[in-house]
Amino acid sequence: MRYLKQGKQAEAIADEDNRVRATVESALADIASRGQAAVREMSVKFDGLDRDDYRLSDSEIQECLGQLSQRNIDDIKFAQEQVRNFAEHQRAALRDIEVETLPGVVLGHKNIPMNSVGCYVPGGKYPLLASAHMSVVTAKVAGVPRIVTCAPPFNGKPAPAIVAAQHLAGADEIHCLGGIQAVGAMALGTEQVAPVDMLVGPGNAFVAEAKRQLYGRVGIDLFAGPTETLVIADETVDGEICATDLLGQAEHGPNSPAMLLTTSEKLARDTMAEVERLLGILPTADIARRAWDEYGAVIVCEDDAEMVRIADEIASEHVQVMTRDPDYFLDNMTNYGALFLGARTNVAFGDKVIGTNHTLPTKKTARYTGGLWVGKFLKTVTYQRVLTDEASAMIGEYCSRLCMLEGFAGHAEQANIRVRRYGGKNVPYATAAE
Numbered sequence: 001m002r003y004l005k006q007g008k009q010a011e012a013i014a015d016e017d018n019r020v021r022a023t024v025e026s027a028l029a030d031i032a033s034r035g036q037a038a039v040r041e042m043s044v045k046f047d048g049l050d051r052d053d054y055r056l057s058d059s060e061i062q063e064c065l066g067q068l069s070q071r072n073i074d075d076i077k078f079a080q081e082q083v084r085n086f087a088e089h090q091r092a093a094l095r096d097i098e099v100e101t102l103p104g105v106v107l108g109h110k111n112i113p114m115n116s117v118g119c120y121v122p123g124g125k126y127p128l129l130a131s132a133h134m135s136v137v138t139a140k141v142a143g144v145p146r147i148v149t150c151a152p153p154f155n156g157k158p159a160p161a162i163v164a165a166q167h168l169a170g171a172d173e174i175h176c177l178g179g180i181q182a183v184g185a186m187a188l189g190t191e192q193v194a195p196v197d198m199l200v201g202p203g204n205a206f207v208a209e210a211k212r213q214l215y216g217r218v219g220i221d222l223f224a225g226p227t228e229t230l231v232i233a234d235e236t237v238d239g240e241i242c243a244t245d246l247l248g249q250a251e252h253g254p255n256s257p258a259m260l261l262t263t264s265e266k267l268a269r270d271t272m273a274e275v276e277r278l279l280g281i282l283p284t285a286d287i288a289r290r291a292w293d294e295y296g297a298v299i300v301c302e303d304d305a306e307m308v309r310i311a312d313e314i315a316s317e318h319v320q321v322m323t324r325d326p327d328y329f330l331d332n333m334t335n336y337g338a339l340f341l342g343a344r345t346n347v348a349f350g351d352k353v354i355g356t357n358h359t360l361p362t363k364k365t366a367r368y369t370g371g372l373w374v375g376k377f378l379k380t381v382t383y384q385r386v387l388t389d390e391a392s393a394m395i396g397e398y399c400s401r402l403c404m405l406e407g408f409a410g411h412a413e414q415a416n417i418r419v420r421r422y423g424g425k426n427v428p429y430a431t432a433a434e
Helices: 010-034 036-047 058-066 070-092 130-142 160-169 179-188 205-214 239-250 265-279 285-295 304-314 326-332 347-352 389-406 409-423
Strands: 002-005 097-102 105-113 116-120 146-150 173-175 198-200 229-233 258-262 297-300 318-322 338-341 378-386
Touching: 002 265, 010 036, 010 179, 010 205, 036 179, 058 160, 070 130, 070 160, 097 389, 116 130, 116 179, 130 146, 130 160, 146 179, 160 173, 179 198, 179 205, 229 239, 229 304, 239 258, 239 265, 239 285, 239 318, 239 347, 258 265, 258 285, 258 304, 265 285, 265 297, 304 326, 318 326, 318 347, 326 338, 338 347, 378 389, 389 409
Parallel strands: 116 146, 116 198, 146 173, 229 258, 229 318, 258 297, 318 338
Antiparallel strands: 002 297, 097 105, 105 378
């Protein structure tokens, strides 16, 4: 493995993370202490929007819808239908079960939706309406009864496309709030926003850190930081398509890693040259250039097996595979947020419209979690039922002995009283059943 290009080192990234962590901690403490007043001050300071109530009225929502063309509305509906369709198939794969594991012993589990979810939809730099599809539509398919959404203002007012997407997806409450103040309001609650049980959705580094600090008080989908993309390619493709796909994700933000992993040094150098050429014509080049200069990387490997090993170490959010045998990576890779197999697909398809969810793990958390999906909005809870005296006494005898082995006499008595009543055996108090 050889680096032809390397981004910032871990120490510099850690310093940035520490600054973000301190800012978020202070802001959340202020919201917890002062509620809506703190939220309003932060909205004015960071987003330039001052309102008595940040929840949009029905008339404001309809006004936003009216600013979009019918083609815009139809395109949003098409994308949401793709997300809904895949989520419904995923939901159908999650079954409630009930099974008699021993004669008279019935065990089961149920999949119960959360009661309330807060969905963050990024939109300060770009109006990322697709995040509304991914969170709200999926939560609706799961059966969540109360869905709150927050998106920052765009150019000083609610972004019509985001508002339309939230509304068409089925959001119950739509608020024009961004950043830490939005996440804090939904999780902690204010005089105007009742707290939710879970936070979902991507965001910038401050949103991601706020979710991390709030985890435990509420559930979260995952730790989603700045967008990451990894392109795995060989000589079956060219530098232009690799560069296009790298920059297509680098434009998310100046700290979005974009990396190329290849077995072809020629492709690596061609890609680097194409990146420079495209940065001369890309309208978002000011952002993409910083991301590429500071977080971009190009790595040349010996073979596909080494590319799999390095890719699993990187554990990227998005992994685009353009090689002669993409299925080799599907069969062998273990750490990624989402795979995009073959040159005909790409990360933008997944981000916007194809139907898989674009809220995905970053910063190596793909080592232990997947992305947002319908199952994230469900709690799999268990229950048990004992139908016969014989079964209660039999399980009770095992339970009694195991409890006493641990020194839990009170636990043992829960078993013993059933052995006495349903099994007819005289077990001395706080001793193990024979």
